[in-house]
Amino acid sequence: MKKIGFQTLGCRLNQYETDSLVTSFTKAGYDVVPFEEEADAYIINTCTVTNKSDRKSRNTVNKAKNRTENPVVVVTGCYVDSDREALEAAEGITYVVDNDRKSEIFSIVDAHFKGEFIQPTNLVGDRFAYNTAVDGFHTRGMIKIQDGCDNFCTFCIIPHVRGRAVSRPVDKILDNVKKAVAQGFKEVVITGVNISRYNYEGVSFEDLIEQILNLDLDFRLRISSMEPEMIGDKFYKLLNHPKMTPHLHLCLQSGSEKTLLKMRRQYTYQQYKDIVTKVRSTNDNFHITTDLIVGFPGESDEDFNETISAIREIGFGHVHTFPYSRRKNTRADRMIDQIPESVKKDRAEQIRNASEECKRIYGQSLIGQTERVLIEKVIDGMAQGYGQHYVPIQFPWDGSNNEFVNVNILGLSEGDDPHLIGATC
Template identity: 55%
Template sequence: MKKVAFKTLGCRLNQYETDAIASQFQENDFQLVPFDKEADVYVINSCTVTHQSDHKSRNFISQANRKNPNSVLVVTGCMATNAKNELESRKEINYVVENDRKSSVYSLVEAHFNGEIVHPSKLSDDLFSYGSTDKGFHTRSMIKIQDGCDNFCTFCIIPSVRGRAVSRPIHSILENVKSVIAKGAKEIVLTGVNIGRYEFEQYKFDDVVEQILNLDGDFRLRISSIEPDGFGDKFLSLLNHPKMTPHLHLCLQSGSDTILLRMRRMYGIKRFKEIVNKIRFIRPDFNITTDMIIGFPGETDHDFEATCNIIRELNFGHVHAFKYSIRNGTRAERMIDQVDERIKTKRSELLRRIAEQVKKQYRCDFIGKVQTVLVEKTDGTNAKGYGEHYVPVEFIGSDLKKNHFYKLRIKDISTGDEPVLIGEQIK
């Protein structure tokens, strides 16, 4: 058996696409191995949101070449689109596959081993032809419903590397969901670049959610990252459904209206708080996680303080914070009041400390409560998975199985950088 290794950087959409490609390789008798092991094929699904993402991708390209200089090295993802000429000039890379042709990576590699030289530009550009993810890296089955974005935030390069918003036909989504449920999937995750703006014929995002929730089967539904301006009251009413998980990742980016306006975000702080309050009215312990950009051009101490305050006020379950990074071709690149890197670093350290304190307090509130955990890793006795609130839980039992639900009472929380809930199985 030939061996294939994957490295995925960036968003959940990239994770989904890697899972689907990895499943395709495995279905055709490739053995999946860790990226730091020797393989016949290395696939790097890159990210280009920040300079750090680009740097990581370059490091993994070098790592793959060191492990096996004779391997087939494929670089795809957002950096492959944004820095195509640079990557194609690197001799160690066999193929640079842009985002819109990523689903054809396996067919490209298959042709290579059959002695055919196919240029990536000749591959299919179907954004939704990835297939099942049942042999991928995650227990949760991600379903891609949308790609691209029309928002054009001033800091974001995604519309340039993912293209304009495109929605997948609803019948295709439902067939995909039915298929993974039939194969044993217990958790469905809807993913895309801007899924709240889904629109196909007369169907909107909430119609997709409603139809999935009404499907038969023992599964639960989770929504991946979503913009706060991307849904309405109908979707909020669906949060009460027993199959819907009480977790949303709402991308805030800043606690300052001034900065949100400069970012060209489609909402203000007042609107964001209204959404959070409506959600928490439905379920007070609802887990709301978010993204924050630190040091956006023009960010003052007052703006930064507002961001810290809203983290405390809204009791986020997790904050993914990162320093602003200039992206060529964006409006923010041309803004004159760039923030000094030393200030960004100082603010980043402070914000992360606040976010960690808030996260730990949020998780401590689960002690004594019940969680339904989907096991992702187990040796039969020790298990780890996620509760319905998307909080990690560990527990001990007997004959524990991966991809099974277990009801647990939370007894404690671990100490350390990542607080994990400790559960006890309810017999």
């Protein structure tokens, strides 16, 4: 039995694609082991969204090459599409597989162990040819509905490495959801690169969500990271559906109107606030989380302070903070008013402090309420999982994982990364 180790960097879409590959290897009898252990093959699903992501990708590849003697090393993901030539020229890498052909990695590795070498570029690419992820690393079933992006924000490399936007057929998505629930997943997560722009033969994003919610199956639906655009009145109504979780990760990137314009975002800060107001009209405690970039070229102290004010005005429950990272082939890389790294670092720290303050305020707002928790793991009699508002919760439990349990929220832990503390009802 050959051993396969996986390491995934970056977004939920990468996580979904890795989970699908894990399922293919497991079904074929391979032994999937932790990446830190010795294995016959290592598959690294890389990210290139920032310079830091590039470094992590390179370091992870080097670890795989040196972990055991002559392993099969497969490098895939966005870093491949960003720096393919360097990876193909590097020693110790067996296969370099782009995003379009990532779904073929099982066939490539399986053939290799049977004595056949398949050149990845000779294969036909298909960004949706993934099996339903059953044996992956997550208790929530992720469903890919879309890939690529046409927005070309001035800071973003993703359209260059993931390609133009393409939507998955509706029937394939619905079938994927049915299979995921049949395999025991109790929560389904919709993922993609720019999911709010989903459109397949006239079926919009909100039309698709409506069809998923109307499936006669027992599950709850969570929407992964999305852009605050192409959101219609139907979507706000769908947020009241009993299967829909009251949490959205709406990417803001900046609270400054001037900076948003330079980023070439598809909305203003005022429009973003209007969306949040409509979302929270469905549920006062609706959980909004976001991404913010600090130190974008030309960001003044005033622009930055507007972003700090936005964190408190919106009341985000969590903020992913990214110091601006220059990416080749993007417009922002050619802007002349680049911000010093020391300023970016200081501003990122201020954002994190403001975010932690808001996170604690939001967590405290849930004390005294009941959360329906999906248990992800149980360690020494303590269950860990997420309620419908997507806040981590711990409580005493002598049962198993992957169960829904109603939990009374009693308090909030101390420390920099607080979690809710509860007890079963």
